[in-house]
Amino acid sequence: DAKTTQPPSMDCAEGRAANLPCNHSTISGNEYVYWYRQIHSQGPQYIIHGLKNNETNEMASLIITEDRKSSTLILPHATLRDTAVYYCIVRPYNDMRFGAGTRLTVKP
């Protein structure tokens, strides 16, 4: 299993882009990069996932480096409601293993 490394915490100003990094240097060819977030003690919420190419949806963008050893989740215009723990997970198929994640605090 590819392990991930994320900073434990980050701050971001409201309205600015939040860029959350994730290192996954041991990722293998069939492993996807997933991002989830958990607001307070609610159930984790899926954000985005990708394999090789950059991805964008209504919530965020995912930038994966060409060697696939790291990725960045971008929230283009962070709001106070984006304050949460963000998890980067690298797994094949459906089996998810959550690490400690990054606690993002969006400040007014």
Place this chain on the structure above:
Amino acid sequence: EAQVTQNPRYLITVTGKKLTVTCSQNMNHEYMSWYRQDPGLGLRQIYYSMNVEVTDKGDVPEGYKVSRKEKRNFPLILESPSPNQTSLYFCASSPLAGEPERTYEQYFGPGTRLTVT
């Protein structure tokens, strides 16, 4: 509305008294899973199921049982709860990728906060 529901949401019980936490999804998903979340330990998978009558152990299965008799339901059973099973529990479901190149996101329930005294 597509959702995963769990019941009860909160439960306080005593050591040794059998309990069941129900999980149900209305999205016709093949894959279902149970996690527990503890401070400093993150989310850890207890059991998962790839389809009806197919279940498998996750990372922390000791003290838990599950069953998958119907596609929509995946109850978590604690036959003899102990205080170390005090935790926040999440059920999740997703479609099952039929091909290695495809994968799907998991949908999580709202959580069940269990306290065993």
